[in-house]
Amino acid sequence: MSAVLNVVGAGVGGQGTVMLAKVLGGAAFRAGRPVLTRETIGGFQRFGKVFIEVRIGAGARSNTIDYADAHVVMGMELLEGLRFGLRYLRPGGVVVVNLRKILLEPGNRKAYYPSVEEVRAQLSDISPRVHVIDASSLAAEAGNPRMENMALLGATAATGALEIDLEIFRAQILATVPTGTGEANVRAFDLGAEAILATAGRA
Amino acid sequence: MTSAIKQETQGYATRTFNKFATLDIARDAPGDVVFISGAEAVARGAVEAGVAVSASYPGSPATWVQENLVLAAKTFPDLYVEWSTNEAKSFDVCIGASLTGKRSFAPLKQVGVNWILDSLTDWVLKQVRGGLVIMIGDDPGGDTTTDEQDTRHLAQFVEIPLFEPSSVQEQKDVMLHMFELSEAARIPVFLRLTRPEFYGRGPVTLGPIHHDIRRREPTFSGNVDEFGMGLHQSTPWFTTKVAERHDRHHRHSLGVVRNYVEQYPLNTLELNGTEEVGVIVAGITYDYAREAIERLGLVGRVAILKYVTTWPIPDALTRRLLGSVKKVLVVEELDPFIEQQVRALSSTMAAHAEIFGKLSAALDLPFADVYTPDAVAGALAKVAGVPHAPALGADRKARIEELSRKTFRPRVGNFCAGCPEMGATHALKQALKSAGLSRSDAVFVGDEGCLNLAELKPWNLVDASGCMGSSISIGSGFYAAGLKKKIVCVIGDGGFLHSGLLGLMNAAYNNAKMTILIHDNRVTAATGQQLVPSGFDHNVRGESTRRLSLEDLVRACGVDYVDVMDPYNSQESVEKLAKAYQHDGLSVVISRRVCALIETRHHGSRGKMGEHMHPFYIDDAKCTSCMICSRVLGCSAIYDQGNNVPPVIDPIECIGCGICVLVCPDDAIFPIQ
Numbered sequence: 001m002s003a004v005l006n007v008v009g010a011g012v013g014g015q016g017t018v019m020l021a022k023v024l025g026g027a028a029f030r031a032g033r034p035v036l037t038r039e040t041i042g043g044f045q046r047f048g049k050v051f052i053e054v055r056i057g058a059g060a061r062s063n064t065i066d067y068a069d070a071h072v073v074m075g076m077e078l079l080e081g082l083r084f085g086l087r088y089l090r091p092g093g094v095v096v097v098n099l100r101k102i103l104l105e106p107g108n109r110k111a112y113y114p115s116v117e118e119v120r121a122q123l124s125d126i127s128p129r130v131h132v133i134d135a136s137s138l139a140a141e142a143g144n145p146r147m148e149n150m151a152l153l154g155a156t157a158a159t160g161a162l163e164i165d166l167e168i169f170r171a172q173i174l175a176t177v178p179t180g181t182g183e184a185n186v187r188a189f190d191l192g193a194e195a196i197l198a199t200a201g202r203a
Numbered sequence: 204m205t206s207a208i209k210q211e212t213q214g215y216a217t218r219t220f221n222k223f224a225t226l227d228i229a230r231d232a233p234g235d236v237v238f239i240s241g242a243e244a245v246a247r248g249a250v251e252a253g254v255a256v257s258a259s260y261p262g263s264p265a266t267w268v269q270e271n272l273v274l275a276a277k278t279f280p281d282l283y284v285e286w287s288t289n290e291a292k293s294f295d296v297c298i299g300a301s302l303t304g305k306r307s308f309a310p311l312k313q314v315g316v317n318w319i320l321d322s323l324t325d326w327v328l329k330q331v332r333g334g335l336v337i338m339i340g341d342d343p344g345g346d347t348t349t350d351e352q353d354t355r356h357l358a359q360f361v362e363i364p365l366f367e368p369s370s371v372q373e374q375k376d377v378m379l380h381m382f383e384l385s386e387a388a389r390i391p392v393f394l395r396l397t398r399p400e401f402y403g404r405g406p407v408t409l410g411p412i413h414h415d416i417r418r419r420e421p422t423f424s425g426n427v428d429e430f431g432m433g434l435h436q437s438t439p440w441f442t443t444k445v446a447e448r449h450d451r452h453h454r455h456s457l458g459v460v461r462n463y464v465e466q467y468p469l470n471t472l473e474l475n476g477t478e479e480v481g482v483i484v485a486g487i488t489y490d491y492a493r494e495a496i497e498r499l500g501l502v503g504r505v506a507i508l509k510y511v512t513t514w515p516i517p518d519a520l521t522r523r524l525l526g527s528v529k530k531v532l533v534v535e536e537l538d539p540f541i542e543q544q545v546r547a548l549s550s551t552m553a554a555h556a557e558i559f560g561k562l563s564a565a566l567d568l569p570f571a572d573v574y575t576p577d578a579v580a581g582a583l584a585k586v587a588g589v590p591h592a593p594a595l596g597a598d599r600k601a602r603i604e605e606l607s608r609k610t611f612r613p614r615v616g617n618f619c620a621g622c623p624e625m626g627a628t629h630a631l632k633q634a635l636k637s638a639g640l641s642r643s644d645a646v647f648v649g650d651e652g653c654l655n656l657a658e659l660k661p662w663n664l665v666d667a668s669g670c671m672g673s674s675i676s677i678g679s680g681f682y683a684a685g686l687k688k689k690i691v692c693v694i695g696d697g698g699f700l701h702s703g704l705l706g707l708m709n710a711a712y713n714n715a716k717m718t719i720l721i722h723d724n725r726v727t728a729a730t731g732q733q734l735v736p737s738g739f740d741h742n743v744r745g746e747s748t749r750r751l752s753l754e755d756l757v758r759a760c761g762v763d764y765v766d767v768m769d770p771y772n773s774q775e776s777v778e779k780l781a782k783a784y785q786h787d788g789l790s791v792v793i794s795r796r797v798c799a800l801i802e803t804r805h806h807g808s809r810g811k812m813g814e815h816m817h818p819f820y821i822d823d824a825k826c827t828s829c830m831i832c833s834r835v836l837g838c839s840a841i842y843d844q845g846n847n848v849p850p851v852i853d854p855i856e857c858i859g860c861g862i863c864v865l866v867c868p869d870d871a872i873f874p875i876q
Binding site for chain 2: 010012013014022025026029034035036037038039040041042043044045046047048049061062063064066067068069080082083086087101104105111112114122126136145146
């Protein structure tokens, strides 16, 4: 285990990115590891920027991660995955990006939005370990497309890059998500994990 | 169809607090280690310190602290919590409680603190009884606020102590210390944290909850000499009682504070005597500096002076550092608040270290935005004379800049799908045409909250916006200046009750001619749907209250033209607004529809929404790709796929409000069955 493992996650307001920080931070705490997290959220309720930082290990002094210093980047949304991956990914780090697109300006047809191929190419330039998964569909399969956060977490955990046992994540999900949604969220987590394990070695 | 969403919101106050709060807030188990956020730690610290009254007004990060105390009050019914009508009222409620000997707490957002100044300066001189702590939630970077003020200056201005703790643990622990100091010095005390601290999580060891302090019997003898203006008291050697009290403040209260600060164990100096360089840090910059020192390989070679009390700063510790090393770097975000104090102190020393900071031109440290460990490492490397390569190389920087030009407009937010304010904004724009006005014939004044999203495309319906509650009075100013345009002021129910009401009284009294739209979505929506007096028939403590009628209130302010519209009913809204625009005088239209997120949050996840509504879809066979639903209405759930292609509705986002159905000229939008 490294002295510190830096994980960033980026999404769009309303996607459940903060929950990602709660579950990942909580799981590290549950595993007995030193952990600090930080959440940056926008001034409105939906569709603003949401950015989370999770630092696991005794080497973390502050809860703030520097550019080009994240071992793991989780993109809840395609464009945000690219935006924060470009800034934060460490050479050789792991990126897991959700295929979902949320347009910057739904009513503005001139707004540019990158293609999956462009996102993959840009990030692969920094590190070969790029995974693009359809977390929203996996979450829908688990019962609710809103649980895309847990599907993405499952996929990221299955890469092994988070250095935390999958069983600890499952326990932490049950302890964190709203009452009554625990099982479905764990299902979404597991489907995300399977998606990575099924393609292991190909990414 | 438009009433697909039920207006039933009974029991909203007893909703779950999963988003904001943790049950650990009330856990009576000293020694337990929990993993909580800074906001939760502050609230927990207040609970442990025996706070009996906590009054706040919504706004990040005050919301997150107060929501935790609201949750704690469910376990401890003798803890009184309220959402006040504005921050000044929160503070006055705290003063009243303090005068009875109870401990009171006012967690406020940074600009919210500006509202309490009048009362605060008054009570600093009159003195308080029970401990009173004011929390300042500063926001370097301005992510959730309208400015980037460094509120620390207020401590020096009103002359009360200021605490800036570092770790999440310290954020909890200082609360008890601050209440004790407040009672010893008999003045309010400031706690100041910044966003990364409120929204950062870490391990915290719980302490005991002082139930005995919270349950103190309130007493008040009504001593006018002490708590009134002191008019009939003689003051032989002072011009007035005010001057005498000010003198007492300096001699007594600040004397207590200075002694406390000198001995306060959380102000620490890590010095081995061999260092040539030192840093002075507080709050989050302590963490940044430690990280920077390790990264530069300077462990043991840089002394660290960490303040928790940043006004006043500890004298002896500072002198020791300045007398031991050759160079000192002061690390702080925003203004050189600490640096100026350190420089002032150094001017009383015969010899001292060279001081570096924002006032050192050679370092070129920014006065704006947040710091990072890497930025601190860069500054420290310059001072220490060691090499440092920035984290992001030039090639990657260039790539980010290139992509930023075409893609990376920041995500600032958007109206939620089904937002009644989106419906009203659309109607405000369409009504111009109906009233025979072009866009340039009108000026739109925004306020605070979600309504300012009307700045974005496709609406472009904000020309100027100011602070909470200011829109109506700024509009009055346009009228006073004789601007030959239709003046339209837009304000939320929260902003209106916060202070906009006074603007309306002022506008009516001075015969301002303009149209005012009040978005009545029953809550302070942008901050996470906190309660307002006109929202429901209960308060945050779950008590029944009489729901305030905005119509009555508007009429009582002296307005004759009052109309109410349903923003989900586009046609009717456009007609009503056009009529209001044409009224030669002061017209007020109340747009009434509960915040779309209340439905989704109150009823849990959107997965459960099926029983209330159906999302809509666009029938490609009927759609003529006119793009009115996506490019004119601008709903976040409707995706434009390009010219001549029917847009699609995202069934995850759509809540079935039905505004698009009424806007569609082809009748091509239907509910998914």
